Amino acid sequence: MTAVEPRPQTSEVRPSKRTEVLENRPVNLDGFVEEWPEKGLVAMESDFDPQPSVRVEDGRIVELDGRTRDRFDFMDTFIADHAIDVDTCEAAMATPSVEIARMLVDPRASRADVVALGRGLTPAKILDVVKLMNVVEIMMGIQKTRSRRTPANQAHSTSAKDNPIQVAADAAEGAVRGFAELETTLGVVRYAPLVAIGLQVGGQVGRGGVLTQCALEEATELDLGMRGITAYAETISIYGTESVFVDGDDTPWSKAFLASAYASRGIKMRFTSGTGSEVQMGNAEGRSMLYLEIRCILMAKGAGVQGLQNGSISCIGVPGAVPGGIRAVAAENLVASWMDLECASGNDQSFSHSAMRRTSRLLPQMLPGTDFVCSGYSAVPNKDNMFAGSNLDTEDYDDWNTIQRDMQVDGGLRHVREDVILQVRNKAARALQAVFAELDLPAITDEEVEAATYADSSDDYPDRDVLADLEGARSVMERGVTGLDLVKALERSGFGDVAENYLQVLRQRVSGDLLQTAAIFTGDFVPLAAINDANDYAGPGTGYRLTGERWEQLKKLRHVTSAENPEEEVV
Amino acid sequence: MTTATGTRTLSLRETGPAERGTRPEEVVIALSPAFGDPFTKTIVDVPHAEVIRQLLAGVEEQGGVARLIKVYRTADLAAIAHFGAKLSGSGIAVGILARGTTVIHQRDLARLSNLELFPQAPLLDAEVFRMIGANAAQYAQSRSPRPVPTRNDQMARPRWQAKAALLHLKEFECIDHARAAVEVEPVITRVD
Numbered sequence A: 001m002t003a004v005e006p007r008p009q010t011s012e013v014r015p016s017k018r019t020e021v022l023e024n025r026p027v028n029l030d031g032f033v034e035e036w037p038e039k040g041l042v043a044m045e046s047d048f049d050p051q052p053s054v055r056v057e058d059g060r061i062v063e064l065d066g067r068t069r070d071r072f073d074f075m076d077t078f079i080a081d082h083a084i085d086v087d088t089c090e091a092a093m094a095t096p097s098v099e100i101a102r103m104l105v106d107p108r109a110s111r112a113d114v115v116a117l118g119r120g121l122t123p124a125k126i127l128d129v130v131k132l133m134n135v136v137e138i139m140m141g142i143q144k145t146r147s148r149r150t151p152a153n154q155a156h157s158t159s160a161k162d163n164p165i166q167v168a169a170d171a172a173e174g175a176v177r178g179f180a181e182l183e184t185t186l187g188v189v190r191y192a193p194l195v196a197i198g199l200q201v202g203g204q205v206g207r208g209g210v211l212t213q214c215a216l217e218e219a220t221e222l223d224l225g226m227r228g229i230t231a232y233a234e235t236i237s238i239y240g241t242e243s244v245f246v247d248g249d250d251t252p253w254s255k256a257f258l259a260s261a262y263a264s265r266g267i268k269m270r271f272t273s274g275t276g277s278e279v280q281m282g283n284a285e286g287r288s289m290l291y292l293e294i295r296c297i298l299m300a301k302g303a304g305v306q307g308l309q310n311g312s313i314s315c316i317g318v319p320g321a322v323p324g325g326i327r328a329v330a331a332e333n334l335v336a337s338w339m340d341l342e343c344a345s346g347n348d349q350s351f352s353h354s355a356m357r358r359t360s361r362l363l364p365q366m367l368p369g370t371d372f373v374c375s376g377y378s379a380v381p382n383k384d385n386m387f388a389g390s391n392l393d394t395e396d397y398d399d400w401n402t403i404q405r406d407m408q409v410d411g412g413l414r415h416v417r418e419d420v421i422l423q424v425r426n427k428a429a430r431a432l433q434a435v436f437a438e439l440d441l442p443a444i445t446d447e448e449v450e451a452a453t454y455a456d457s458s459d460d461y462p463d464r465d466v467l468a469d470l471e472g473a474r475s476v477m478e479r480g481v482t483g484l485d486l487v488k489a490l491e492r493s494g495f496g497d498v499a500e501n502y503l504q505v506l507r508q509r510v511s512g513d514l515l516q517t518a519a520i521f522t523g524d525f526v527p528l529a530a531i532n533d534a535n536d537y538a539g540p541g542t543g544y545r546l547t548g549e550r551w552e553q554l555k556k557l558r559h560v561t562s563a564e565n566p567e568e569e570v571v
Numbered sequence B: 001m002t003t004a005t006g007t008r009t010l011s012l013r014e015t016g017p018a019e020r021g022t023r024p025e026e027v028v029i030a031l032s033p034a035f036g037d038p039f040t041k042t043i044v045d046v047p048h049a050e051v052i053r054q055l056l057a058g059v060e061e062q063g064g065v066a067r068l069i070k071v072y073r074t075a076d077l078a079a080i081a082h083f084g085a086k087l088s089g090s091g092i093a094v095g096i097l098a099r100g101t102t103v104i105h106q107r108d109l110a111r112l113s114n115l116e117l118f119p120q121a122p123l124l125d126a127e128v129f130r131m132i133g134a135n136a137a138q139y140a141q142s143r144s145p146r147p148v149p150t151r152n153d154q155m156a157r158p159r160w161q162a163k164a165a166l167l168h169l170k171e172f173e174c175i176d177h178a179r180a181a182v183e184v185e186p187v188i189t190r191v192d
Helices: A017-023 A072-083 A089-094 A096-106 A111-118 A123-131 A136-143 A164-177 A189-206 A218-227 A243-248 A252-263 A289-303 A325-338 A355-366 A396-406 A418-438 A446-454 A464-479 A485-493 A496-511 A546-554 B048-061 B077-087 B126-140 B156-173
Strands: A053-059 A062-065 A152-154 A181-184 A211-214 A234-238 A268-272 A308-309 A342-344 A375-378 B001-004 B008-017 B026-032 B065-071 B092-096 B103-108 B116-118 B181-189
Touching: A053 A089, A062 A072, A072 A243, A072 A252, A072 A289, A096 A111, A096 A123, A096 A136, A111 A136, A111 A325, A123 A289, A123 A325, A136 A325, A136 A355, A164 A181, A164 A189, A164 A418, A164 A446, A181 A189, A189 A211, A189 A218, A189 A418, A189 A464, A189 A485, A189 A496, A211 A218, A211 A234, A218 A234, A218 A252, A234 A252, A252 A289, A268 A289, A289 A308, A289 A325, A325 A342, A396 A546, A418 A446, A418 A485, A485 A496, A485 B065, A496 B181, B008 B048, B008 B065, B026 B048, B026 B077, B026 B126, B048 B065, B048 B092, B048 B126, B048 B181, B077 B092, B077 B103, B092 B126, B103 B126, B116 B126
Parallel strands: A152 A181, A152 A375, A181 A211, A234 A268, A268 A308, A308 A342, B026 B065, B026 B092
Antiparallel strands: A053 A062, B001 B008, B008 B181, B065 B181, B092 B103, B103 B116
């Protein structure tokens, strides 16, 4: 049975023709379940969540949300010792929740003040605050608390055949369309080095300064980062209960240690968490999905990472199936932003069969803007998406651009003329061809370059000799190939501009600019982060506004009738 | 424990404690706590009677023999299958959860490893269960079958992820730490 097969008819009653029409709507292919709060199958309103409380003795938190320190699990301990400001927490906790919720919404309350207040709150108190907020108020809060002023977007660039040429060409197209970060992952894990190289080279062809990552098991992901083959890391998962953490042979301290390994090399990284993961694994310990996610957010904060990918992520089918689930997902993005973390806000996994539901799930992040509206917009057709499909894919590019234009909202992308796209795809494939030749990796043929220029999916490429590629991938790791070797290969083979872009990305590790919260690069390699592009939203007329040159870019679509000559279209 | 499944019913008749087998070619089929009772069908409504029928037919068509056990102390698929493998005369077991998630395991592998894993229960139909049975029988005879082709459906998440979570929680509720695994005999009856 596949997910697009209609439901078997169960009723004995003859349905009306209208019911037949409704039964056949895509939304009825989605799964919905009743809440079961005792087991944590509930979005954010549960009688089984703890009541907020805090008590400090001798400069140490000795009670957190109704539990005394002797009854703390390791999440409580980590949060109490590393995430909550002991000096301010008793005063912060005494502030009525409704007052804090109003501060999040009211433009006259500054971001700095509400962030400072947030540093003294416990998970249950934070939950108590956001439970008072409806979706529009949550969006108001995101608009104010997101850390970077300029919104951005992130793409998935993967291949069902792990074809590095496809990944390079789609990375180049994604970069030129506007994605600030590109990530990949694999079907066959051993292919990783070649695909990560394809992503990096293609990305730097599309637009200098695009950041790339390759999602793998943690040791290899770190290795590729340290070698400079990738530029950031994101898939470091954390969980809201001790039992789920332990199931994965991890603790908050082991994750914090891994985070510091990245920081030691100047590599940007963020954690990943999201509503629904604990109940999905059967260990929610009777807490609501959002309560557990708030614990994750505070754990991330306590570990000192600059950011978090959240918004349910790969468990989106769980909050998506319960009442108020997508409100909870918006609320978790708000809390991550409010806790002063970079928020890569989901919209990155297949969510619904219904185009209307896919869009409505997207708007709470797209309209207020987040640090990354999608933490994985599929820049390949979903069938090539090795993250198991995204809420948006290449087929949605023109819809996305149109929504940006309709709403005058910057979702990080733009329409790009066909000749430009073909040019960067072709150049990315040629650059990778040259790098492979320089490094004695299995040759990329001119036929493959031609295919990459015009392709849509992996079906449009000649098949690679997979065994030879895997041997090449192994040799990349064994020979200790680094980012600098790739820069040299690009330089030697006549792609000096791409080499220069790549070198600039590597140089930032030394300056450490990418360790600042929510850091990305402009096309001129100027880091944009919370420190130099701080969100200054303070009500109408302030904060990021889509105006000027950028707005002119976003007015362009594939087909717009010229006002000057209605017989022609604007190019 | 009799449950109606449309045209066939499955009842699992207890025949005694689950013990180590001696037949060198046997396949143990290890069922989870909620399999057959209280649940009667997989996440996509494949009747448990049909699942068992196909698994047994698959084993049989490869000239193998199968033995069924039911486990009560865990709902962890890897643990169920590995437990079954340790009781199997050949060291090969098929573990299966009530919602349909299935694995072929081998005694000497680490618990979290496996010979073949079928994690997407919504994609498992009668035909796949038959192939799983056939492959398990071949492993039990020290042959090297081609793995059952894996299926992938990126829209399985929106349709079934939450129901899978719910079924997982329900299966957990059926865990009985006090109850040792038993050998069961499947009785499949046509009721039409």
